[in-house]
Amino acid sequence: AQSVAQPEDQVNVAEGNPLTVKCTYSVSGNPYLFWYVQYPNRGLQFLLKYITGDNLVKGSYGFEAEFNKSQTSFHLKKPSALVSDSALYFCAVRDRDGGSQGNLIFGKGTKLSVKP
Amino acid sequence: KAGVTQTPRYLIKTRGQQVTLSCSPISGHRSVSWYQQTPGQGLQFLFEYFSETQRNKGNFPGRFSGRQFSNSRSEMNVSTLELGDSALYLCASSLAAGSRSDIQYFGAGTRLSVL
Numbered sequence: 001a002q003s004v005a006q007p008e009d010q011v012n013v014a015e016g017n018p019l020t021v022k023c024t025y026s027v028s029g030n031p032y033l034f035w036y037v038q039y040p041n042r043g044l045q046f047l048l049k050y051i052t053g054d055n056l057v058k059g060s061y062g063f064e065a066e067f068n069k070s071q072t073s074f075h076l077k078k079p080s081a082l083v084s085d086s087a088l089y090f091c092a093v094r095d096r097d098g099g100s101q102g103n104l105i106f107g108k109g110t111k112l113s114v115k116p
Numbered sequence: 117k118a119g120v121t122q123t124p125r126y127l128i129k130t131r132g133q134q135v136t137l138s139c140s141p142i143s144g145h146r147s148v149s150w151y152q153q154t155p156g157q158g159l160q161f162l163f164e165y166f167s168e169t170q171r172n173k174g175n176f177p178g179r180f181s182g183r184q185f186s187n188s189r190s191e192m193n194v195s196t197l198e199l200g201d202s203a204l205y206l207c208a209s210s211l212a213a214g215s216r217s218d219i220q221y222f223g224a225g226t227r228l229s230v231l
Contacts (some may be wrong), residue, residue, distance in 0.1 A: 032217050043120070043206055043222035051217045090159065094216045103149065103172050104220060106159040 002027045004093050006107035013081045013114050021066070021076040021110045023091030033074040034092040035065055044090060050074060061085070070109075081114045117143060120209050120223035128229045134195040137226045141188050141209030147171075147189040149220060150182060153204040162205075165190055166212065194228075202230045 003026045025031055032051060034042040048059025052105045055067045065076045075092060091107040121140040129135050139149050142148040149172075150162040164172040165184035188209075194201055204227050208220035 034219070036222075038230050041224070043122075043224045044208075046221065049217070049219060103161045103164060103174070105161070106151075108158045 002093055002095055002105045004091050004105055004107035006089075006110045008110050009108075010111045010113065013112070015083050015114050015116050016080050017112070019078050019081040019085070019112065021089050021091075021112060023074045023076065023107060024072050025074060025091070025093040026072060027095045029095050030054055031074075033065075033067060033095040034094070035059065035063070035074075035076050036090045036092065038088040038090065038104075038109070040087075047076070047089075062105055081112075083114050083116055084116045086112055120207055120221055122205075122207050122226050124226060125224065126227045126229075127231060129197050130231050131197055131199060133197050134193065134196060135228060136191055136193050137205055137207075137228075139190045139192075139207030139209075141190070141207075142221055145211055146188050146210035147212055147218070148184055148188065148211045149207065149208045149210075150190070150192050151206045152176075152177035153206055153225070154202075157179060159206070162192065166205070197230045199230050202228060204228075 005024045034049045035047040038044050047063050048057050050057050058064045063078050067074050069108045088109045088111050090109050092104045094104050125139045147166045149164040152160045161174040163182050168184045179195045184190045203227045206225045208222045210218040210220045
């Protein structure tokens with residue numbers, strides 16, 4: 001069965017410092033991986049996705065994520081955090097191969113808090 | 117281009133009632149998926165529609181149903197509401213159901229409160 005784990009419920013970072021939000025996944029085949037962000041009372045906004053190729057994926061608002069197949073991880077990173085980055089972040093996986101239903105499976109979410 | 121539109125934004129219902137939520141996808145998108153978001157369970161997949169056909173269904177009771185119209189707009193219905201149905205219901209659209217690499221674009225959601 002597919003699953004996504006975001007081991008940290010909350011990440012606290014000082015503005016200007018680098019941030020990392022962790023994600024590990026489990027799929028039977030090869031994964032498509034996504035990061036979304038949710039601001040209060042809003043839907044999810046797409047940040048970036050990994051399909052194939054370069055393990056380092058660059059996305060919106062200066063975010064990037066590194067795909068590591070051996071560790072089955074897809075951690076979200078940003079070199080310099082902004083207070084406006086404070087939000088709820090979701091990692092999601094989709095099985096690339098046809099053996100499963102194919103819907104997106106989301107992690108529980110990680111609340112990022114960036115302090116001035 | 118307009119984003120995914122969900123109506124209404126907020127709903128208050130009582131136990132036993134039924135409710136219908138509406139979703140208008142991004143123009144040109146033919147696939148619509150629905151998710152339930154709660155603090156305890158997180159984001160859970162309800163169902164996916166493409167070309168008026170349900171292509172995929174999550175693990176929810178039969179009280180949860182949906183449909184898609186020829187213009188790709190979708191509705192979901194919950195009958196015999198229970199307190200545990202209180203949640204944020206999110207709709208997402210994508211170009212086609214067949215491509216698993218497609219990005220899903222989400223609406224702002226409908227906040228359902230069951231009293």
